[in-house]
Amino acid sequence: MSSTNDAPHGALPAGTPAPDFTLRCTADQSLTLSEFKGTPVILAFYPADWSPVCGDQMALYNQILPEFKRYGAEMVGISVDGVWCHQAFAEARNLHFPLLSDFEPKGEIARQYGVYRDREGVCQRALFVIDSDGVIRWSHVSPIGVNPGAEGILSALDDLKK
Amino acid sequence: MSRLILPVDPARDHAQGPDTAPVTLVEYGDYECPHCGHAYPIVQRVQAQMGDSLRFVFRNFPLTELHPHAQHAAEAAEAAAESGKFWEMHDALFENQRHLADADLKTLAEKVGADAAGIEAALTDHQYAGRVREDFLSGIRSGVNGTPTFFINGVRYDDSWDEATLLAALQTAAGK
Numbered sequence: 190m191s192s193t194n195d196a197p198h199g200a201l202p203a204g205t206p207a208p209d210f211t212l213r214c215t216a217d218q219s220l221t222l223s224e225f226k227g228t229p230v231i232l233a234f235y236p237a238d239w240s241p242v243c244g245d246q247m248a249l250y251n252q253i254l255p256e257f258k259r260y261g262a263e264m265v266g267i268s269v270d271g272v273w274c275h276q277a278f279a280e281a282r283n284l285h286f287p288l289l290s291d292f293e294p295k296g297e298i299a300r301q302y303g304v305y306r307d308r309e310g311v312c313q314r315a316l317f318v319i320d321s322d323g324v325i326r327w328s329h330v331s332p333i334g335v336n337p338g339a340e341g342i343l344s345a346l347d348d349l350k351k
Numbered sequence: 352m353s354r355l356i357l358p359v360d361p362a363r364d365h366a367q368g369p370d371t372a373p374v375t376l377v378e379y380g381d382y383e384c385p386h387c388g389h390a391y392p393i394v395q396r397v398q399a400q401m402g403d404s405l406r407f408v409f410r411n412f413p414l415t416e417l418h419p420h421a422q423h424a425a426e427a428a429e430a431a432a433e434s435g436k437f438w439e440m441h442d443a444l445f446e447n448q449r450h451l452a453d454a455d456l457k458t459l460a461e462k463v464g465a466d467a468a469g470i471e472a473a474l475t476d477h478q479y480a481g482r483v484r485e486d487f488l489s490g491i492r493s494g495v496n497g498t499p500t501f502f503i504n505g506v507r508y509d510d511s512w513d514e515a516t517l518l519a520a521l522q523t524a525a526g527k
Contacts, residue, residue, distance in 0.1 A: 245497060251416050253491055283416045335509060338496035340353065 199303035200315055200328045207232075207319045208301045212289040216272050220265070220287055223323065229262040229349055230319040231342055234304050234312035236333060238270045238278035238288075246314070246336045251284045253339050260346040267291050267298065268312055304330060318345040353494025353507035359408050365437045367398065368406035374524045377408045377502040379490040382425060382444040383418035383451055384498045390512055391445040397518045404525045409441060411486040412498050420451035422483065427456040429479035431465040439463035 201207075207230075211221040222230065235246055247266050250257075257264050264286040270278070275288040291298045296312065299305035304315035316337060318327040327345035331337040355377060361370050378394065380387040398407055411429070413421035424444050431440035443459040444451065453474065460467035473479055490500070494507050501508040501517075503524050510516055 248414060248417055249497060252414050256488075256491065285416075336496035338353065338494045339491050340494045343492065 200313070200330050201302050201317070201325055202328060203326050205325045207317065207323050207325050208298070209323075210298045210301070212267070212291060212298060213272050214287040214289050215276060220289060222319075225263055225319075226323055227321050229260060229321055229346065231257060231262055231264045231346075232267060232302070232317040232319065233264065234267045234291075234299055234302070234315040234317075236306075236309070236311040236314060237268055238274050245282075247278075247284060247288070248282050249336070249339060251282065251286065254285055256339075256343065257346070260349070262318075262346055265289060269296050269299070269310065306333070309333075316342060318342060318349070320349055355489075355493045355502045355505040355507075357489035357493065358505070359406075364408045364410070365432060365441075366406050366408045367438060368401075369403055370406060372404055372406040373526065374401065374404055374521050375406045375408060375504055376521060377410060377505075379410050379412035379486070379493075379495045379498065379500045379502075381411075381413045381418055381421045381498040382428070382441075383421040383448060384414065385448065386497075387499045388445055388448045390499045391442075393512060393514045393517065396514055397521060400518055401521055401525070405521060410490065411483045412490045412495055412500070413483065413487065414498060422480075423453060423456060423474055424451045425483045425486075426474055426477070426479040427460065427470050429482050430470040430473040431460060431463065433469065433473075434465040436460075436463050436465040440465055 207222060209223045211219050214220045233250060250264055254264060266288040269291050271292050272290045275290055279288055296305040299312040304313040306313055314331040314333055316329045317325050320326045326349060329337060329341050359375055359377060398405055411425040413425045415422045428437055428440045428444060431437055440463050443463050447459060457467050457471055460470045501512060503520060508520060510520060
């Protein structure tokens with residue numbers, strides 16, 4: 190169980206105001222974090238689209254989306270992939286939540302959150318639960334090869350209600 | 352470390368092997384998932400090698416956004432348990448992964464000697480949807496992160512599930 194506020198590798202810890210950002214989610218649409226104020230947000234940074242397993246992290250969150258919605262929370266995925274790549278990936282996996290493109294300058298937002306891997310040029314597998322006031326309440330970084338699942342997110346959402 | 356939050360319960364769970372076995376392997380799986388299909392004969396081989404030292408439990412984790420037939424397949428296996436044919440249906444589903452439409456489920460049910468008409472009615476009434484959902488929710492709260500996800504004696508197993516690696520992990524858990 191990992192509802193602890195472990196924030197290794199320099200990820201922004203609980204209690205930090207979430208840096209605001211605007212990123213593209215499709216070729217002609219952008220999404221700004223502060224637009225979600227009043228709503229809890231789950232930011233899921235991940236290394237790349239097209240991970241070669243069925244139950245990959247984004248597909249899993251897609252399946253669990255109704256559970257997140259029960260908390261009124263919005264799920265947002267972020268990687269350095271471009272918008273066309275995201276679009277094809279989202280269509281192939283039937284995803285019902287936005288994928289943001291931290292593409293140019295590459296990884297800028299991931300760096301602000303302390304979850305960019307310079308050597309590989311991709312985002313860490315990192316999760317942030319942000320409360321309705323825009324403050325990070327939980328953050329977690331997984332080993333790059335380990336899909337963290339969702340129980341940490343759900344525990345953090347439980348804690349928001351306390 | 353992720354742990355199974357819903358302990359194995361012989362009154363609830365479908366299990367192969369003795370309840371007193373020193374090792375319990377729990378799989379959260381999806382009958383339409385090709386990785387689970389790949390794991391299916393591997394689990395059978397490790398079961399054969401572990402003998403009475405292993406109890407194997409299967410729980411449902413259908414990824415319905417990816418696999419359109421996974422939910423009904425899971426419900427059909429649960430319904431087959433009413434005729435005492437859970438494992439026969441479980442095996443038949445994994446052996447026919449590419450043909451799991453409702454008509455195929457009925458054919459498979461007949462083939463394994465389960466109550467095919469009863470299963471068809473149970474699918475229509477969503478009789479086992481609640482049970483499948485209970486499995487699914489227990490999985491996400493336990494750290495299931497894709498399919499298949501295995502737990503050995505209640506702890507999520509993150510290593511490779513190729514036969515040699517899985518067998519070695521089970522033997523270690525059995526203290527052999």
